[in-house]
Amino acid sequence: MSTPRSAAIGIDASRANRSQRTGVEWYAFHLIQRLKTVIPPEQRVILYSEEPLRDGLERLPPNWESRVLRWPLRRLWTQLRLSWEMLVHPPSLLFVPAHVPPICTPKRLLTTLHDVAFIPMPKAYNPLGSMYLRLMYHVSLWAGQVLTVSEFSKREIVKYFHAGPERITVTPLGFDDARYHVPDETEITDCLTRYGVTRPYFVFVGRLETKKNLRGLLESFRRYRQQRPNEDAKLVLVGKPGHGFDVDMKSMGDDIRRQVLQLGYVAPKD
Secondary structure, three states: OOOOOEEEEEEEEOOOOOOOOOHHHHHHHHHHHHHHHOOOOOEEEEEEEEOOOOOOOOOOOOOOOEEOOOOOOOOOOOHHHHHHHHHHHOOOOEEEOOOOOOOOOOOOOEEEEEOOOOOOOHHHHHHHHHHHHHHHHHHHHHHHEEEEEOHHHHHHHHHHOOOOOHHHOOOOOOOOOOOOOOOHHHHHHHHHHOOOOOOEEEEEEEOHHHHHHHHHHHHHHHHHHHHHHOOEEEEEEOEEEEEOOHHHOOOOOOHHHHOEEEEEEEOOOO
């Protein structure tokens, strides 16, 4: 999808700009930061966001600009405010590094669809949320090209949405080699002490919800504890609760729940 040099590429930076980022938000953040290093200087780029950019996103090359689209409501920024911007000031290409494009799009649209688990696993999702995702996926596939993160996800998108495989490009995920390294023992001990975690322990990082197979994790931990009653192992959950979390936790007995530590959102460094 080549873009004329005089035209602007628009990028939805709203997810990348969130203060507490999880999977999709970190994907968008790092992708934008890397694009700053590879997009040629003669190409205009516009970052759209609800609030002023932060955490390094605001440091822009000369050919990049930030466009803050204020919106008084907590929801519908993408579908109403960003859609309006696409109607009155459309870029030549809009890239949405997530699965929720605006209803009104410019002539060319590029989105990232990470998976379609809400179709084969409907009970793991909120029903209204699943309906919304179906609509957004149809918009993405109808309006433009799609990126996805694995060959499996590409096959699933083709299967469930009857999309032409030529419209879907697989771009495998990378990792932050500056952050993910083994720290020294002093750093580890200090971190565990601050969060009240004692060894031995298992740790899970991610949104705490049914679609992440949280119940399977809890059941495995329960069996582990039964087989090793003299070992005081803990299960440490790092992340915000999501759909089905309360039900999954209630499925465990009080003795197991007492061995589960919920830390909530944890700073990326930790």
